[in-house]
Amino acid sequence: MFLAEVCLLTNDVLRMAEFYKAVLNTTSDSDDEIHQVIPISGTGTTLTIYNDGKEKNNSNQNMCISFTVEDVDIEYERLKRLGVNIIEPPITRPWGARNMHFCDPDGNHIYFRSFSK
Known part of the structure; x- marks a missing residue:
């Protein structure tokens, strides 16, 4: 067993995805406003940024x-x-x-x- 994905729910997929692509020094083919998958190099794990349509309070x-x-x-x-x-x-x-x-x-x-x- 291995951790395949971490998914962050957000109100602003584009802003969060751009932040993580820059911080993780990576790219992805995703540019969707609702769902983006960012591969974590060499791990087989992905970081997913997703807006499920529910308002988030960002009180994590x-x-x-x-x-x-x-x-x-x-x-x-x-x-x-x-x-x-x-x-x-x-x-x-x-x-x-x-x-x-x-x-x-x-x-x-x-x-x-x-x-x-």
Whole structure:
């Protein structure tokens, strides 16, 4: 068994999809206003952005998404150049992960992390 997809429900699919394509440094063939699928390179997992027609309050308090990256410090500099609002810059945690924290346009909490080799 493996995690195949994470789906984020939103009021604005285009804005969220563009944000994630930029942050994840990827592209997709999707440009739909209702449903977009963004493949996560090399994982077999996809991130889906979907508007199910119900108004969202963007009060997401119970989940976060973490992505393992090669070098969180390099990603930090790249995301700053993209204008991403960083909540916490890279910091090494007691368990060995070096991670940073930011939010997407709907307020979902996102972490990029890397592990020392």
